[in-house]
Amino acid sequence: MAAPELVHMMLDYYDFLSDSVLLQEKIVPVANDIMKFFDNFYTTNEDGKWVMNPSKIYLLPAWPKEWDIDFKLHAPKNTVITGKVVNGEIQSLDVNPVSRKNDMVICTP
Structure with a gap:
């Protein structure tokens, strides 16, 4: 899943730069939108892992x-x-x- 990996790379970039403006203005909004998407369109199984329902x-x-x-x-x-x-x-x-x-x-x- 590319979106969570993108957030992970963005957080790595933040760790390298320690740029709080980048974190607040770019990374947090993108991460928030991605998590909203996953919350709305994926379910979790008994192990807590995301499962996509391909029939929907x-x-x-x-x-x-x-x-x-x-x-x-x-x-x-x-x-x-x-x-x-x-x-x-x-x-x-x-x-x-x-x-x-x-x-x-x-x-x-």
Whole structure:
């Protein structure tokens, strides 16, 4: 997983420079965003290790609310999702096959 490794390298760089401005303005915000992502999209097993659930489809997890979009997403298990988002609201959504709709997690922008 590249994101935690990136934070580790950034902390090594901080250890080398002891630059508190770099830590506060760059490293902490990046590390915070990465940990929020892992908390939202990964679960932990009985050993406390992160486990990704590949059967779930996370729709629009990082899409800015200000951006409107018409999209077509090809997902695993021969799934195709088409939709439209305007002003942060999903206007239309079509999932094929319909049975995969239960595997979707819609993240509002």
